[in-house]
Amino acid sequence: MRPAKRTQLSIERILQILPQRWPFVLVDRVTDLVPNDVIRGHKCVSINEPWFFGRSESPMMPGVLVLEALTQIGGILAYASDPFDESMSLLYFLGVDKAKFRRPVVPGDRLDLEVSILHHRANVWKLMGEASVEGMLCAQGEFLASVVDRRG
Numbered sequence: 001m002r003p004a005k006r007t008q009l010s011i012e013r014i015l016q017i018l019p020q021r022w023p024f025v026l027v028d029r030v031t032d033l034v035p036n037d038v039i040r041g042h043k044c045v046s047i048n049e050p051w052f053f054g055r056s057e058s059p060m061m062p063g064v065l066v067l068e069a070l071t072q073i074g075g076i077l078a079y080a081s082d083p084f085d086e087s088m089s090l091l092y093f094l095g096v097d098k099a100k101f102r103r104p105v106v107p108g109d110r111l112d113l114e115v116s117i118l119h120h121r122a123n124v125w126k127l128m129g130e131a132s133v134e135g136m137l138c139a140q141g142e143f144l145a146s147v148v149d150r151r152g
Contacts, residue, residue, distance in 0.1 A: 007033045009041075009076070017079050018072055019090060023050050026069035027113065030076060038116040039077040043069050047107035061105040066139045067096060070129035074115040074143055078125045081117065082147075090150050091125075099141035109133045115143075123147040 009017075009030035018025060030041040045061055052059040075091045084091075105111055112132045119126040123146050130140045 009033065014076065017076050017086065020072065024068070025072070026065060027073045027076065030073065033077065033080055035081040036117060038114065039073055039080070040112070040114045041073050042113060043111040045105055045107055045109045045111055052107060059107055061111070063101045063139060066105055066111065066131050067099060067141055069111060069113055070115055070131055070139070070141065071143050071145065073113045074125070074127040074129055075145065077115055077117065077127070078145060078147070081120065084147050088150055089147050091145050092148050094144040094146055097142045099139070101139050102137045103133070105133060105138050111138070118142065
């Protein structure tokens with residue numbers, strides 16, 4: 001059996017795959033991608049991001065955005081595993097289960113993201129994701145997503 005091909009993706013390629021744009025692109029780099037298995041990457045968290053304005057005493061990245069970063073990198077994994085025409089189709093986030101938040105993510109952190117495929121059937125994906133900073137788990141959850149027609 002041949003080992004799976006691993007790859008990396010730059011921000012330019014990430015922007016070609018994801019429909020999100022600034023300020024809601026929450027994946028800066030993909031460092032390891034094995035289609036039909038796992039993806040790893042990161043988000044560099046900066047004080048200049050819009051969700052930190054107005055939180056001067058204890059700025060932290062909202063937990064829902066940490067989960068969004070996991071869904072975005074999971075969408076890249078789904079696309080790499082079963083490519084679709086992104087001009088005709090879109091990967092929609094359907095839900096989250098078993099979400100847990102362990103520690104805050106603050107400006108200056110590099111948020112490491114890892115998502116693996118739990119199940120894939122037709123156009124539906126079930127993914128498991130973990131976000132960590134310096135090896136310490138920050139958030140985790142299971143995500144459900146589906147490839148849908150862009151025209152509704």
